Amino acid sequence: MKSRIVVIFVGILVLWSMLVLRAAYLQFLPNDRLNALQNRQFQTKVTLQARRGAIVDRNGRDLAMSTAAYSLYADPKIIENKRVAARKLAKALNMSVDAVYGKIKDGNRRFVWIQRMLEQNKADEIKAWDIRGLSFVEEWRRVYPNETLLAQTLGFLGSEGQGLEGLELGFNQALAGNQKKVSVKRDARGRPLIHDGLLFTENPEGDELRLTVDSELQYRLESELVNAVETFEADHAVGVILDAKTSAVLALASAPSFDVNKPGKATAEYRRNKIVTDAFEPGSTMKTFVIAAALRDGLIKPSTKFYCEKGSYKVGDRIIREAESKEKFEDLTVSEILALSSNVGTTKIAFKMGADNLRQGLLDFGFGTRLGVDLPGEARGMVQALPWRPHLLSNISFGHGISATPLQIANAFAAIANGGVLNTPYILQAKRDAETGVLTETAAKPIRRVLSAEQAAQMRAMLVGVTTQGGTGGNARVDGFMVGGKTGTAQKVNPTGRGYLKGMYVSSFGGFIPANDPKFVIYVAVDSPRKAYYGAKVAAPLFSRVASYAVRKEGIAPLLRAELSSADPKLKRLVAADFKSTKPVPKEVITAAELDRLTEVPTGEAVPNLMNLTTREVLRRINGQDLRVKFVGQGLVSEVVPGVGAAIPDDKEITVILK
């Protein structure tokens, strides 16, 4: 008996030992085949699609966001009761039963989309039915909460989530981010297992873009453009606002716009970002840069006079006329040529410059080349190659025979406003890496200096003259602020043939505010207005409304009557006459008409540029002018009071400070 027990015990022991040895062999000895089998059974690769990065404005307001959405697909082969499934789905998805059944009736198909981009609650409801053969894929849906705001600039996505237009296209790679593939262990039911304390369920994110755009300013610009289109029965209107110092884009719009959540419902015409993609003949706004280039080359001064041929000037076999036949100008200073927008005067300035110099000047101001703005589809505009025939030179001097984008024109105005430096406009303020949180900020990118600080100041003073009473841009004035700018009324080029369209114009106004220390450069253009067409009537008031809002929003203090004590004596005298109130509040803003009188620059009475001259040279320069000069200090002129280009005081005395 005992020996039998021993035999059984030994037998069991041997069997157990064999099992343990086999287990140890499988467990501890390396075996590639078994490893591969194990990996196939317990390991899975999960692809985590990156959530597309958000786009926000300069104040953090969301402009484009992504949210999870669930796309429902079916494997018709394994759906058991297709009729019942179709009925349930049709009710939940608000579709017709036939439409759903049509998709799933073919039992040979293994994959068919039922509906894409469903909300989470809808997906949860369908999941709860537990119908075999229905599954979901998690995707990201792009949402533009502001609908039409900044639509053309933001752009939109295709059905597969790729950027097709605007910033979505330009920054597609950064916004899309990188999808993450992770290898995770799973259990018998396919659930991922915790590994090293980590669960790989967090989706990676694309970069967040912070724009320089201010959405409130953007909205105001858009609504004013829409008003202008409706009021003047125009085809469309465009507008751009730049930071005067850096050329950062604060707003850019084209009206009519479209709901960027439904891009398919808008035509390509509405979806295009015309500010950067469309070049057109700008008209008289171009005179600003012709004069600026001549001033830079030392060929003219603000007080240089030109005979304007009583409004009619023969160039080759053509006759150049002023915009209105009643305008029969004779001797005009350069300031007046700009203020009155004389075609003949500008033609004469262009002839004085010559085609080479004028072309180079315009190229230097950024025309005819891409500025390098961080928006896709930028047009370069056109500055024709030399040689130019005389009438072409003449046409180009007043903005025909040349084309430019609204952004190029605004940016060239910004160069005058900021003291003479042409910058690259930009819309991306910063890019935040969602993974690391690192913020990469965009800095202003100067391209070149196009004017000296003094020349830019002279140009600003002349452009203020345009908006004073008598100038063409009087309607662009804003109470309490000095405004500088230039009107433009250009005939519209016939897109299908030669010449211009009869009775079709592009009315525009480009300028800056406040002119004494520019903060905003604004350019607006209205295409084919039918109720009026002069830039002075159509675009200048539009500029005024936008500019008025911009300075108010920025909190820039207007010139107040009560603060005249610190202003110059002339200003004080003029305003004190009709201001008797001693009440502390409210302070009254100086009206545009009063500002006109204060900033009036009579013909030939601008303070000449005496900078860096010796006493002897100053005396030689002012010889023959009705001026008394008070010298302070010794050496070269470092400052002139009042400033260069400003109006000469009533007492005809200017102070020159030498150092």
Add this chain to the structure above:
Amino acid sequence: MSSESFRQLKPFFSILIIIATLFSIVFLQMEERRMGYSVLKLTREHKKVWEEKRVKEIALAKVTRPQLLDSVAQQKFTLKKVQANQIIHLSGAMSESVEKVVNKGLVKKDL
């Protein structure tokens, strides 16, 4: 219990300790797995809540869009767009002058 009988039971205690240790290891591994599932569940809930938050953020962005605020202000509250001349400007210079007048009056009274 005598030391002799304790010595005889020692192998059993050793085996008991080994078995208890093995059971503990298995228990801990099961606990780790169970907690893993809890974490997975919570992670999914967290993700769901996070997505709900995003949806609410989108809804907030939609209801605070300038177009809507403008139309509500104008149509529901019959407000009009602000005009530049409706803004009251208070200047520092005038505040000082007013202060001087007030101070002057006080000094006279004190005297």
